[in-house]
Amino acid sequence: MDSAIEAVAEALAGATSVVVLTGAGISAESGLRTFRETMEGLWKDFDPMTLATPEAWEADPEKVSRWYDWRRLGCLAADPNPGHVALAQMESRLNARGGRFTLLTQNVDRLHHKAGSRNIVELHGSIIQWRCTVCGAKTTPGPESLPKFPPPATCCAASHRGLLRPDVVWFGEMLPEEALAAASEAVATCDLFLSIGTSSIVQPAASYILWAARRGAETVEINTEPTPISDTVDWSIMGKSGEALPNLVRAAFAG
C-alpha cells in the first residue's frame, strides 16, 4: 500500500471534521472532460474560459446556451465513478461515528448527488438546473436537448420575456451566499482537508485549503499531476481519484 495512502488513512481514521474539495478531475473517470482540457467536436475551437462569463452570455446567448445544453446532456448521461462512490462511503462512515463531513464541489455535474453524497456544497452551482434571467425562477430541463436557443423562460410570469440560463456561477459572478457561508464554516472547523481533482487555480475555492492549513488542519491533495498547492500540503498523492479514494476508504475504515 502506498505509504502516503496509509498515512492519510490514519489521519482520516482519527479525524472528527473532514472537508473535501473536488474539481473536474474527479469526474474525468466518468467520461466528462475536465474544465481546462481542450474541448471536442463542434466546441473544439472554443476556450471554456471565454464562454463561462456573463459577457459571453450577453454577447451571444444562443451560442452559450447551446454549449451549456451540450454539456448538460453529457452530465445527465454520465454515471458516478468509484471516486464519487468512495466519498459517499467516507461521509457515511464518518457520520456513523459522530464525525462531520462536508463536500465542497466546484463541479456542476451533480455526480456527487448521484453517488449518494449528502452534505454537498455546490460552490459553482449546477448545470442540471436552469433559471429565469428576470425572476430567477428555477427549472430542471428534461433529458432531451432544449427545443430553442436561447431558451425562453417557462416560469409563470413568462410575459416578462426572461430567458433560461444555466444555474452556474460564471467567472466574474459572486458565489451563492449560502455556499460561501457553508464553506467558510466547514473550513473554519475542520481537522482534515482533502483537495481532489482540481488544478487549484479558481478562486475563492483554491484558497480554502490554505485557510484550513493556517488553522492547523492536516491537508491532502489527490491529483494526476502537480498543482500550485502540491508543495504546500502535508500529503500529495499522485494518482487517479477513482483508484486512490477507494483504497483510502478501505484502509481508513477497514472492517
Ligand code: BV8
Ligand atoms: C468570484 C461554473 C467575486 C461554470 C466555474 C482572486 C484572485 C484571482 C482571480 C480571482 C480572485 N477572485 C476572483 C477571481 C476571478 C475568478 C478566478 O478565480 N479566475 C481564475 C481563472 C484565476 N473567480 C471568479 O470569478 C469567481 N467569482 O470570486 O466573485 C470576484 C469576481 C471577480 C473578481 C474578483 C472577485 C467565480 C469562479 C467560478 C467560475 N465557474 N464553473 C462552468 O462550469 O461552465 S469554474 C470552473 O473551473 C469549473 O467549475 C471547474 O470545476 C473549475 C475549476 O477547475 P477544475 O475543477 O480545477 O478543473 P481543471 O480542468 O482546471 O483541473 C482538473 C484537475 O483534475 C487537473 O489538475 C488534473 O490534473 C486533475 N485530474 C484529471 N483527471 C484526474 C485528475 N485528478 C485526479 N484523478 C483524475 N482521474
